[in-house]
Amino acid sequence: MAELIVISTLNGVLYGMLLFLLSSGLTVIFSMMGVLNFAHASFYMLGAFFGYQLTRWIGFWPALVLAPLLVGAVGMAVERYGLRNTHKHGHVAELLLTFGLAFAIEEIVSMIWGKSPVDYRVPAVLDFPAFTVFSTNYPAYKIFMLVVSVVIFIALLVTLKRTRVGLIVQAALTHPSMVGHLGHNVGRVFMLVFGVGSALAGLAGVIAGPSLVTQSDMAAFLGPILFVVIVFGGLGSLPGAFIASLLIGLIQTFAVALNGSLASVFGPLDPSLGASPLTDIWNVTIAQIAPILPYLLLVLVLIFRPMGLLGTRES
């Protein structure tokens, strides 16, 4: 049991940190620009595919740096030439733009790299068991993923809390028009934030690609979970996104490990009742409903605390 707890905690934290890499950008972009970027998970996918392609050409380590930069550049271009132009038509137009973009990116990716998974492998230097807990190996690559996400988290925190850039970004989060009045180029701040947000998503893609599966529907898998994370954490709140990411990572991992069902708590139903939808509900285990738990959480949060865990604004 102790073994299961240790391994599940590690896996849960790792998944949570990956979610955070993605949701941090998304939540900052939302609170700044008021746009829920539907294409955010697509940047994650682009990161994975760029990472794969660059790894084949120039190796994994250069790809680890270059691929996120490329994705960031794509993100900035989207902001500069797409969102900024649609901004004057209101939020709905912007929302629709990112929505369409998500589909366009998915189609383009499957046109270039095909629809089946690409062979994106863990680099040979990291392909060994890092340590063994109770006879279970833990792969070094996962530790590497964890380290990268923690480093990025700290860097992000320091930038936001301790630098002038961070100050402007934070100000723009809550009072965008005031920041503009003070003479800052809010447009450029938006573009940079969008670029950095996309680059973070790209980085998550590069490091997650070899461990999870790199294929053209990976964005569609992750996209909905991201929205859960930022709504749960509170729109625009970075600490909220951090806590929500870890919580959802842990909940999903531990739910898989649990076998409990109504039947195991209250005893099996009388067999004379026969098979009915009720018996299905009675016997379904927590492990089986693990994938829907985050969405259930989303609904509950929206009902009981619409601003999310650490959110401050109602909108």
Added chain:
Amino acid sequence: MHKLIVAAAAALTVLGGAASAQESIKIGYIDPLSGGGASVGEGGLKTFQYLADELNAKGGILGHKVEIVPLDNKTNPQESLVQAQKAVDAGVRYITQGNGSSVGAALEDFVTKNNSRNPGKEVLYFNYAAVDPSMTNEKCSYWHFRWDANSDIKMEALTNYMKGQPTIKKVYLINMDYSFGQSVRVAARKMLGEKRPDIQVVGDELHPMLKVTDFSPYIAKIKASGADTVVTGNWGQDFALLLKAAADAGLKVNWYTYYAGGAGGPTAIKQTGLENQVFQISEGVPNSGNKAAMDFEKDFRAKTGISVWYPRAVNEMRMFKAAAEKANSIDPVKVAAALEGMKFEVFDGGEGFIRKDDHQFFQPIYISSFGSLADKAKEPFDEENTGWGWHIVSKIDTEQTMLPTTCNMKRP
């Protein structure tokens, strides 16, 4: 401009006329070509295209060329129905599908309804891998033919072999959460309980189908259960990723599987280092020793770059030809009548036949294990360049695979 249109119309008429004189037989291949099932779906498509080329090189079927029409169903029953309707509207009279019994059941229902509503435009469904037993039992259809042994037949054979393995004490079941996965778990529990009541089932897991990308939480759970053996019907990505996670965690157990040989499976097994501890049940093995099959395997690998995952697809297409020739027609109604009860020398040798009562094909099946190949002359084929290949550990003859059916066939 006007003249051009007239000329084009005339040319089209001429072309159309020429085409209908030796109309090709279109087979709608409805399987995943995107999403989690794509890796196996694409392998299946290559297999059918190769088989169509093989038939066409020998003059096709009764002079008609065979053409495979690929239709992507994303492993989704609703999407499959849309694709099937699209195919039928385009004049397809034969459809083939294999990945996912959820899809299979929907297509079986589709052909049954279609054929009762559109007499004269019947469509046949050739099933090469959807193995939910219900498709040839309570839900059976006259218009459906299945070339793969159904899940209960496979589990019967697998548990007969497991019965003789005294080292098996604790079994963990992990399956995909849909009709097929559920039938595997039910059959495994029932049959193990009958044959080896001393075996303890320490876990019985259903996970979302083709959606999990990291199986490490499941592997941690298997490890914690203390299981020495895992039984799984997982296929495609769900098998390859499960084994990959097992390799990463260093899980050392025996694996009894239905589809370990599919895309990515062998590579993942090699990674676990579990030599001769992963077993598969199938109707053919590359190193079967049958000369014709091994020659086919060699040529197939050279042309497609994959192994023959589906000897049953070879049986399907060759029997289709034989049945059409026997009926002297490519009309689905006549072909269906000719297929009923038909006997056939199968790909890896031995006789198989289609049971008239439920349209299930019965054939010899093999249990094989995966490991290094000692004698390269006798066993020349490895898998996915791992250096490891399949060895036959047990053969089950056709007679011993016959389970009773509850099918109450409604004939036209």
